[in-house]
Amino acid sequence: MNQSEKFKKLAEEILNEVGEKENILNFTHCATRLRFNLKNESIPSDEKIKEIKGVLGVIRSGGQLQVIIGQDVSKVYDEVCKMIGFQDNSNIDEADKPKKKVTVKSVLNGILDALSGSLVPAIPVITAAAFFKMLVAILGPSMLNVIGPKSDFYVLATFVGDAGFYFFPVIIGYTSAKKFKVSPVMGILLGAIMLHPTFVGLAGKSFSVYGIPCSVQKYGSTILPIIMSVYVMSYVERFFNKWLPSALRSVFAPAFTIAVMLPISLCVLGPAGSFLGSYICNGIISLHGVVGFLGVAIIGATFEFLVMSGMHMILITFLFQIFATAGHENFIAVGMIAATYAVAGICLGAALRIKDPEQKSLSFGFLISLLLGGVTEPGIYGVGIRYKKPLLGLVAGGFAGGLYMGILNIGHYTLVPATNVVGLLAFTGNGTSNLVNGIIGCLISLIVAAAVTYFFGFDKNDPIVKKN
Known part of the structure; x- marks a missing residue:
């Protein structure tokens, strides 16, 4: 059996155990795991999946069934995609998703699912940006001193590395939009709005959105504000797509969605997410000071x-x-x-x-x-x-x-x-x-x-x- 046949067989066995396409709501992968969001989580048997040759383990976390494959996960993922006939998890219908009772556990699982679903696809951006920052650290004055702060390569590598981190809300706007089934370009736009130089320049000044006072924050490199905003935007966009006539939908649904999201994101969710993120980060730093x-x-x-x-x-x-x-x-x-x-x-x-x-x-x-x-x-x-x-x-x-x-x-x-x-x-x-x-x-x-x-x-x- 060649490698292609091995991955195909592994994909078939896993798909059979999770309940085929009909039981899948979301399907993604990270560096080592296939991640399933299922309609009926009781169908798969963890023990049976673990017995499949090529499966290293099974975890249920964040509302997901995670099947650990290892470095070949992308190849198995591609085979599963071929079998169920889609290339993108946004094509999976959620209409049959059962209603779940809201509990503390379900809320925590939902948060974990949202974070992993938004962050994991963005890792290549961090990898690329970190590579250039690493070159500056190694070749610059602090170590080998091969290049100086005024050299073209030092300047180039510095702003390339910084770009990946500063514009992270734009990247997360895209990945979280795919996670929450919003138009990805709308997620990008919302992230870009939060980083626009004019808006950032208003920090510390009096400003309002439709008359609503806005506490302008600097959202560069942040994560929570954009994830929270895109999550809410998923409901706003679906509302307009559902109720606007089809002849008007393509023009007015995006415009109305952003118009509604401006006060929600800039006046409420953005500052709240920024405060929460800073509070937790400061807590982590303080904890280190104690222990x-x-x-x-x-x-x-x-x-x-x-x-x-x-x-x-x-x-x-x-x-x-x-x-x-x-x-x-x-x-x-x-x-x-x-x-x-x-x-x-x-x-x-x-x-x-x-x-x-x-x-x-x-x-x-x-x-x-x-x-x-x-x-x-x-x-x-x-x-x-x-x-x-x-x-x-x-x-x-x-x-x-x-x-x-x-x-x-x-x-x-x-x-x-x-x-x-x-x-x-x-x-x-x-x-x-x-x-x-x-x-x-x-x-x-x-x-x-x-x-x-x-x-x-x-x-x-x-x-x-x-x-x-």
Whole structure:
């Protein structure tokens, strides 16, 4: 069976278990997972899906069924799209969506779903922008001093990198519009309105929208204001599309939608989202001030469990804003990278301890997949969840590496959304010492996790650690 046939078979089996096209409301993917929003969530059996060859795990989070595939997820996604006959999740009809009782859990799941659905598609923008900011940090005066602040390349790379972050509300306007099934260009327009120089220049001045007082904020690099605004706009747009005559709809529906959204977005949701985002970011910074280096260690020990639950998207959301305001981050991001290298460590420890050739090869494969591709889920589910005891190594390694970096106050000065070896370059920007000690901290995570997994991760009588 060639690769194409393998992906097709995997897609068929998954589609059969989730209830075919008729049970799918939304279908997207991230770096490692197929993400299904289903009409009837009781149809799929998690255990049956886990038994499918090629599936690394199953998670229910944020109102989604998430099937973990690994680096080949986009190929499986394409096969599923072919089978159900669509290229874009906006083509799926929501008319049959059952009404759900509103509970605290359902609201939290909805928020997680909205954040992940809006942020994950925007990751390539952050990757590209961060690459140029990383070049400035490495080649500039703070490290190699190959280029100076007045050189053309320094200026070019700086404004290219800044553009990806400053205009993030425009990007999120597009991705959140697709998530909430609004015309994507309307999401772009709403984001652009919030960043227009004339509007931004009104900050601190008296201004009103239709006579309604407007507290003008600077929305560059923010996330919550545009997501909240586009969510409300989805209802406004649907209202006009439903009630306007078809002859008038194409012209007046977009105009009326924006006209209604201006006071809602600029006077209410924008300031509220900005305040909420700033409040939470300041809370995170204050928390770090209270717990100190132990906080970094705790993040390192527990972050991958947040990944398993899908809750990590909440932390990642506010990382963007912290970087935008402070220019660096030495709490969550540092703990995250410590946790990542702890996953690499349990893969290495398992590969060295296991004698079964096939399982040894798989563990080495998970390690390479993480170090080169930046994918942690195969290691988490293929080693940690599968064998259970290596999770001790995951916690110990993440804690040890996080503790070291926390004590030395190591920081991330470039937001690099990559968990492979390239992610180490996030430590650039504050001199060589920060980079060197950041790398040492990651190696501590890896070595401690590998050692704990090797010595304590398996029972001595387990067949896979015995020589044939």
